[in-house]
Amino acid sequence: MRVLVAEDAEDLAELIAAGLRRAGCAVDTVHSGAAAQDHLSLYAYDVVVLDRDLPLVHGDDVARELAASGGRTRILMLTAASTTEDRVAGLDLGADDYLPKPFEFPELVARVRALGRRSAPAAPPVMERSGIRLDTVRRTVSRDGRQLALSVKQFDVLRILLQADGGVVSAEELLERAWDAHADPFTTAVRVTMSKLRAALGEPPVIHTVQGVGYRL
Numbered sequence: 001m002r003v004l005v006a007e008d009a010e011d012l013a014e015l016i017a018a019g020l021r022r023a024g025c026a027v028d029t030v031h032s033g034a035a036a037q038d039h040l041s042l043y044a045y046d047v048v049v050l051d052r053d054l055p056l057v058h059g060d061d062v063a064r065e066l067a068a069s070g071g072r073t074r075i076l077m078l079t080a081a082s083t084t085e086d087r088v089a090g091l092d093l094g095a096d097d098y099l100p101k102p103f104e105f106p107e108l109v110a111r112v113r114a115l116g117r118r119s120a121p122a123a124p125p126v127m128e129r130s131g132i133r134l135d136t137v138r139r140t141v142s143r144d145g146r147q148l149a150l151s152v153k154q155f156d157v158l159r160i161l162l163q164a165d166g167g168v169v170s171a172e173e174l175l176e177r178a179w180d181a182h183a184d185p186f187t188t189a190v191r192v193t194m195s196k197l198r199a200a201l202g203e204p205p206v207i208h209t210v211q212g213v214g215y216r217l
Contacts, residue, residue, distance in 0.1 A: 001116040001156075002044065002177060005029045006036035006062065007051040007078065016049060016108065023109045024139065024152045025116075026179050033057025040066060044176060045073045046116045049108070050095070052079035060093050067094020074115035078103070127162040129217055130206045134162055143201055153178060154197040157190075161207065161217040170214035 003025045007013035010031055017027040028043070030036050033054035040048065040062075048066070052059040063075050077095040096118070097111050125137045131144045139155060141148045150158065156178040161169055171190045179189060194215060198207050208216055 001046045001113070002026045003028075003112060003116075004036065004039055004043075004045045004048040004073075006031075006033070006048060006054060006059070008032065008054055009051075016105075019105050019109065020049075020112060021152075023113070024155065025112070026156075031055075033059060033062045036062050037065065040073065047074045047076060047112050049076045049078055049112065052077055063093045063095050074118055076108075076111055076115055078108075127159070129162055129166070132158070132162070132201065132206065132217075134159060146202075148200055150197070150200055151193075153189075153193045154200060157193055157197055158201075158217075161215060164216065166216060168210050168214045168216045173214070 001024070003020055005013050005016050005020070005027060007016065007029070008031050010029075013029045013031060017029050020027045028039060028045075030039055031054075034056040036048065036050065036054065036059075037057060039045075048062075050059050050063060054062065059077070059079070063077065066073060066075060075095040075097070077093075077098045078101065079098075080101045096115055099108060099111060125135065127134045127136070133142045134155075135141075136159060141150055141155065141158065157174055160174060160177055174190050175187070194207065198205060201207070206217055210216060
């Protein structure tokens, strides 16, 4: 899942980002409404964690513009304003969820995950193909009943391949969906992760390279 954290308090933004990364998300951070608008126009995010009181461009304006665009990015509005009227106002602007500060971090992660499920194309919580069973809720993977220990990136890449249901997924799409904005488009990260994923899945091989196009399961 790809998440943008738009929070003007840099320490808090990095704290949120670090926690979401530990939960398996690819996360970018920005500290103004203008920067949030720029990132949202450039990258396909599943969820934006949006501070309401952002400098340069107010968070309300970011939410209003994003909601009007009709895109799939879900909005979790994060703000110190916690009255019922504030929550109603935020939701009326187009936010999908509203979490007042201070908050408990496990709740934020759970809300981001819930919004991510609404953002992504509908997929079953458990996917199976070629003897591989991936549980997106428990984040577990097995092959022919044997439990596998995958890294966060290996899990995300395998999930994307399973969602393709036998279709080919390009390296560019994998990089866009499983890494953050700092990933170099010329990086070998996809190739290296794919090599390690193949090794973890074992024999016989189930991930095939379609030369010049991408990968399929």
